[in-house]
Amino acid sequence: MSLYVFEDKARKKELKAKDAQKCNKGIRYYCPNPACNAKMFLWSLDGERTAHFQSKGEPGHIEHCPFGSENNFHSTYWKEEDFNADNAIEHLMNGKRTNLSTNKMSPKDKTTDDKSTKAMKPHTIRQIYDMCKAHSCKDSFNNQLIGxxxxxxxxxxxxxxxxxxxxxxxxxxxxxxxxxxxxxxxxxxxxxxxxxxxxxxxxxxxxxxxxxxxxxxxxxxxxxxxxxxxxxxxxxxxxxxxxxxxxxxxxxx
Known part of the structure; x- marks a missing residue:
């Protein structure tokens, strides 16, 4: 799963899911991983989840591609508000958990479109990493540049x-x-x-x-x-x- 793709095989022209329109549906795009030739398509443009790109058909993602199914970040189920990367990393270094939401919804729970029920902000190293990988390095998460x-x-x-x-x-x-x-x-x-x-x-x-x-x-x-x-x-x-x-x-x- 990725929140951006490339329109060309040379990976020069980037397309973000948040900027996609109906005319982008059904078009094959390229995985951000230059070593991966997966066919990427736009999903959930009008669905209950936020728009994103994922692979369909062959070829699929190479094994353990960071933009494939092993990336569990989806902006519908994670809280962006109040996320601070410096604080999150400092807590990781101290072995402490950040102040999480008390909402118990799992990122795997796809039964609601109420964005107020987002479970928590990314706080483990893998959650922060997946969040960063899902976005372009030029994109932002709570006004913090991914790069x-x-x-x-x-x-x-x-x-x-x-x-x-x-x-x-x-x-x-x-x-x-x-x-x-x-x-x-x-x-x-x-x-x-x-x-x-x-x-x-x-x-x-x-x-x-x-x-x-x-x-x-x-x-x-x-x-x-x-x-x-x-x-x-x-x-x-x-x-x-x-x-x-x-x-x-x-x-x-």
Whole structure:
């Protein structure tokens, strides 16, 4: 599921679901993932859910495409109001949950079109990641630019001088990725522009994360952190205080 697609195979002309009209129905569009040739079509333009794009027919999405069925974000069922990315990432680093709505509706509950019953704002690392992936990096969520939340191959052009402050990063393990209570990752982008250092003060947590990543080193990793310049060129560092800051995806590097 995606809230935007491309009209052309070269992926130069973007179309957002919120800008789509009836004339866009029934037309094949291209998945935002350049490695995926899924046929994308406009859905729910006049339905009870907000308009979105999803694949239909063959070819479908490649395995574990971030714009496929594994992306559970749908704006109908998530609360945009009061979402603050910096606060959400800070809570992830502290191992705390954000102040959630008391409404118990599940995102999987599709029986209502009352937008006032949105369950909660995105608060886990996977929920925030899926929200960012569903949107174009040039789009906004509660007046916050998506590209300023998630550092990935789409938004890398927005970081010519480095990654500073609260961000989610999409990364992969370096060949030798751990040493002296630190873990080292690199951008999951064709040019591998930046390296990322995770610093641990808790040795037990360090060993848990190290072992988890070692056993999943062929997969894409997302990390929530507060990034600052390290002593090494093009390397940025963040503390890692809890497991809620890191998620291994099913997508292979």
């Amino acid at each position: 300023n939340i998630l550092v990935d191959n789409r938004s890398m052009f927005m970081y010519p001088r480095g990654v500073f402050g609260y961000h989610l990063i999409e990364a992969k393990c370096k060949r030798w990725f751990y040493d002296n209570n630190c873990i080292y990752l690199v951008s999951f982008t064709p040019k591998e522009e930046y390296e990322f250092e995770l610093r641990f003060s808790d040795t037990k947590l360090y060993n848990e994360i190290k072992n988890m990543l070692y056993n999943n080193r062929e997969y894409v990793i997302i990390v929530a952190g507060k990034w600052e310049k390290s002593d090494k060129f093009n390397q940025f560092s963040s503390k890692c205080n809890c497991k809620s800051q890191i998620k291994v995806l099913r997508q292979k590097v």
